[in-house]
Amino acid sequence: MxxxxxxxxxxxxxxxxxxxxxxxxxxxxxxxxxxxxxxxxRCVARVEMVPNPRCEICGGPLESASSDSTKCARCLAHPPRYRIARTIARYRTTAEDEPGTLPALIRRHKYGLDQSVGRALVEYLGDELPVSAGDYDVVIPVPLHWRRLWWRGFNQAALLAAEVAHRLNLPLDTTAMSRRRYTPPQTSQHHDERIKNMRRAFVVTNPERIKNRRVLIVDDVMTTGATVDECARVLLQAGATSVDVFTLARVL
Known part of the structure; x- marks a missing residue:
């Protein structure tokens, strides 16, 4: 033809x-x-990957390559509610203002209020995701509080989750969970402060869409994991059979 x-x-x-x-x-x-x-x-090639070996739970680097443990110290001391977390790239805060870096682009997307950047960030996902479609029933983005959503005009996690759901051929649910309590930015907070800040911040608004389903939570950046862990807690409490986490980048 x-x-x-x-x-x-x-x-x-x-x-x-x-x-x-x-x-x-x-x-x-x-x-x-x-x-x-x-x-x-060139910019895609500049992305830093998370170094090996990695924790089998949170996906972060293990403290020592010679260690027999397959879990990091934090996951051993405080096991998260989510089953596993996986990410694409390392997020270095020291390089966040350097033009051309992934951290700079993420910050421009979130705080520069440039929704068009979301289409560029999708290209950093690469050809193969570190998660498999057969492990999940639904993709859910970390929700924004309505005040922040009104100010920003979009949820950066939802834009990323839409692409992930499309690639995995899975349904995207942006309304099953909501953020009921406004929380201040956590940039300068330590892990324990972040956990306290996230308590009761999320609620499952449609439990019938969660019950007996395997959920993949999607966010742009994972720092200590306090936010996604609280999301996992409320989803499991609502009847989800398992909760995993996928992020574009991780602060290390």
Whole structure:
């Protein structure tokens, strides 16, 4: 069967991209040779991966490569409610203002109120996710309180969760759980303070959509895990059979 001729719209887009080439969302480099992309290959390649060996529960690095334990000290001392947590990249706070880095792009997305950056962040997911579709029944993003949602205009976790659900061919549920208590930013708080800050912050509003289901929670960044652990607690209390966590990046 002969290939279809490009439409006028496609030809016009090609000409427009040639005259005004799109730029990498992260560093601003023109994407002459990478049509359809929003982040250049160089910026994607700069992503830091979580070093091995990793904790089999939270996915963070183990303290010692020679240790016989497959779990980190924190998970051994305080086992989380979620079953496992997996992430794509390492989030270094010291590099958050360096142009072209993933932390800089995430901060621009969340605090620069630039919703278009969400489409660029999706490209950092890579070709294969570290989670499998057969392990879950539904994907749920970490919800925002309505005050923060009103100020920001979008939930960055929901945008990411939509792409994850699409790739896994799973349903996305953005209303089964809500944030009922407004919590201040946790950037400067320690682990114990974060846990206290998250208590009773979430509620399952539609338990019938959670009961007997395997849930995958999605967020953009995991710091100490206090937020996703509280989400897992209320979901399990509502009848979920298991809860796992997936994040784009993790602070280490």
């Amino acid at each position: 002969p290939a279809l001729a490009p439409t006028f719209s496609q030809r016009f887009t090609t000409i427009l991209d040639f005259l005004y080439p799109p730029k990498c969302t992260a560093c601003g480099t023109p994407l002459f040779s990478e049509p359809g992309r929003r982040v250049c290959a």
